[in-house]
Amino acid sequence: MDQTSYIEISKSAYNHNIKYLRNTIGSDIRFSSVVKGNAYGHGVDIIVPLAEKAKINHFSVFSASEALDVFNAASPKSDIMIMGYLSDDQLAWAIEKNIEFYIFNVERLQKAIDLAKAIKKPARIHIEVETGFNRTGIEYENMSEVVNLITDNQKHLILEGLCTHYAGAESVTNYYRIINQIKDYRRFYQYLTRHNLKPRFRHTAGSAASLTYPQTIMDMVRIGISQYGFWPTKETYIYQFKRNQAKDSDLKRVITWKTRVMSIKEVDPGEFVGYGSSFMANKTMKVAIIPVGYTNGFSRSLSNMGRVLIRGKRVPVVGTVTMNTMSVNVTDIPNVEIGDEVVLVGKQKRLAISIASFSEMSNQLNYQTLARLPSNIPRHVVY
Ligand SMILES: Cc1ncc(COP(=O)(O)O)c(C=O)c1O
Numbered sequence: 068m069d070q071t072s073y074i075e076i077s078k079s080a081y082n083h084n085i086k087y088l089r090n091t092i093g094s095d096i097r098f099s100s101v102v103k104g105n106a107y108g109h110g111v112d113i114i115v116p117l118a119e120k121a122k123i124n125h126f127s128v129f130s131a132s133e134a135l136d137v138f139n140a141a142s143p144k145s146d147i148m149i150m151g152y153l154s155d156d157q158l159a160w161a162i163e164k165n166i167e168f169y170i171f172n173v174e175r176l177q178k179a180i181d182l183a184k185a186i187k188k189p190a191r192i193h194i195e196v197e198t199g200f201n202r203t204g205i206e207y208e209n210m211s212e213v214v215n216l217i218t219d220n221q222k223h224l225i226l227e228g229l230c231t232h233y234a235g236a237e238s239v240t241n242y243y244r245i246i247n248q249i250k251d252y253r254r255f256y257q258y259l260t261r262h263n264l265k266p267r268f269r270h271t272a273g274s275a276a277s278l279t280y281p282q283t284i285m286d287m288v289r290i291g292i293s294q295y296g297f298w299p300t301k302e303t304y305i306y307q308f309k310r311n312q313a314k315d316s317d318l319k320r321v322i323t324w325k326t327r328v329m330s331i332k333e334v335d336p337g338e339f340v341g342y343g344s345s346f347m348a349n350k351t352m353k354v355a356i357i358p359v360g361y362t363n364g365f366s367r368s369l370s371n372m373g374r375v376l377i378r379g380k381r382v383p384v385v386g387t388v389t390m391n392t393m394s395v396n397v398t399d400i401p402n403v404e405i406g407d408e409v410v411l412v413g414k415q416k417r418l419a420i421s422i423a424s425f426s427e428m429s430n431q432l433n434y435q436t437l438a439r440l441p442s443n444i445p446r447h448v449v450y
Contacts, residue, residue, distance in 0.1 A: 071358035072326035080319035101291030104438035131157035171203035193228035237275035323413030341386030379416030
């Protein structure tokens with residue numbers, strides 16, 4: 068093993084979040100765990116079994132390769148849904164393996180029908196409709212063609228769902244846009260039911276919509292970021308906090324990312340630390356070298372900005388984050404030694420580095436910071 072850092076995934080925090088979300092969303096609603104982007108950096112092979120133990124048996128991903136990762140980690144009883152890209156070959160594979168997938172244009176629907184006929188297995192489809200996100204989704208004017216194709220090919224299709232995605236339910240700025248999307252979605256649903264088609268699951272909501280627009284919950288929710296213990300935005304948190312009268316509005320961070328001090332050295336006043344001249348010692352300094360750089364997911368934009376925890380103290384990054392290392396100022400930490408634990412994200416003694424503060428500093432979203440954590444960092448479950 069040549070990895071220089073490692074990730075701990077807290078089972079108790081994960082279970083706590085699922086319990087909180089189930090209580091808030093409703094225990095009879097189907098919970099699809101969104102595990103795209105390597106389970107938002109947490110590791111599909113770790114999160115899928117944890118989710119199954121928490122009685123989740125539906126997983127959402129973006130692509131066929133992500134679906135394969137879930138397929139390999141999940142029990143055969145779980146369902147997998149691909150919300151995004153599939154080539155024609157992969158479409159055939161998905162039908163073979165009973166994997167559900169989105170249909171967002173008529174061509175793909177026709178292709179799925181042709182393949183299902185050839186394979187002699189029904190395609191499990193979710194019709195994604197365009198309600199105002201303006202990404203993927205079937206337009207209202209194409210619905211008659213969709214309805215005719217489904218009606219004429221009932222034997223080859225299972226209409227698993229009717230779905231859409233909201234354009235920013237995490238911010239009140241988008242309130243009218245979301246309300247219009249909800250109305251538009253209903254129009255599509257009524258169109259289907261008027262033509263005697265009833266999807267098994269109506270689903271539209273991710274974390275933010277589920278937590279702030281209860282009417283979007285319907286039959287199933289697709290929950291990503293909040294199961295990992297992060298609020299989509301501060302607004303979502305405040306909404307929950309107020310609604311629950313400040314009780315029980317806590318999600319717990321599931322991930323902790325750690326490494327160890329690799330080397331320590333003294334730097335004389337007037338000397339620069341690392342590449343270039345971005346940091347000059349103004350007195351005799353003690354600097355610890357940490358074996359994590361931007362290739363390991365620690366953004367270069369945290370140069371002279373980031374913080375890590377050593378011996379329970381918050382210490383600043385000095386100089387530029389390089390490909391494989393960064394330097395931190397440990398001048399004021401007595402007895403710091405090579406091999407000391409360094410927390411990059413998570414808690415040490417009484418302090419914590421959250422992904423939020425980490426990402427705010429590097430001006431990235433939680434989502435992006437997490438999804439960028441390389442998949443080859445070893446991950447293991449802790450209680
Ligand atoms: C279509 C779709 N549904 C659900 C989600 C989950 O969203 P969140 O992580 O905010 O819960 C995503 C994430 O981007 C998505 O693209």
